[in-house]
Amino acid sequence: xxxxxxxxxxxxxxxxxxxxxxxxxxxxxxxxxxxxxxxxxxxxxxxxxxxxxxxxxxxxxxxxxxxxxxxxxxxxxxxxxxxxxxxxxxxxxxxxxxxxxxxxxxxxx
Numbered sequence: 001x002x003x004x005x006x007x008x009x010x011x012x013x014x015x016x017x018x019x020x021x022x023x024x025x026x027x028x029x030x031x032x033x034x035x036x037x038x039x040x041x042x043x044x045x046x047x048x049x050x051x052x053x054x055x056x057x058x059x060x061x062x063x064x065x066x067x068x069x070x071x072x073x074x075x076x077x078x079x080x081x082x083x084x085x086x087x088x089x090x091x092x093x094x095x096x097x098x099x100x101x102x103x104x105x106x107x108x109x
Contacts, residue, residue: 019077035061035071036080043081043096053096 008016038061042053054069061068075081 015083019073032071035063035068036075039068039072039075040081046096048096050096 035057038057039054042057043050046053050072051069054066054072057063057068058065072081076083
């Protein structure tokens with residue numbers, strides 16, 4: 001069976017297009033692990049839009065602007081954050097409370 005964009009609802013297509021460009025293979029170095037841990041912690045503890053939480057992480061860890069937000073999308077693309085793309089839109093203004101039940105809190109470094 002071949003799946004085309006005509007087979008999928010528009011919101012799934014939009015979500016897939018949004019995260020697919022962020023899929024990278026090498027996310028296992030200790031620096032990336034620390035960023036991922038901070039993202040999971042922020043989602044689970046703080047209330048706010050994901051872009052605001054990631055901006056705080058960038059500032060706290062002295063990262064380049066947008067680095068943790070990019071990592072957040074990579075984590076979705078490789079399913080370290082498991083999100084049902086059918087139920088809500090993923091984007092920089094997604095609220096952390098929508099993601100809490102979808103995050104894995106078992107990341108270790």
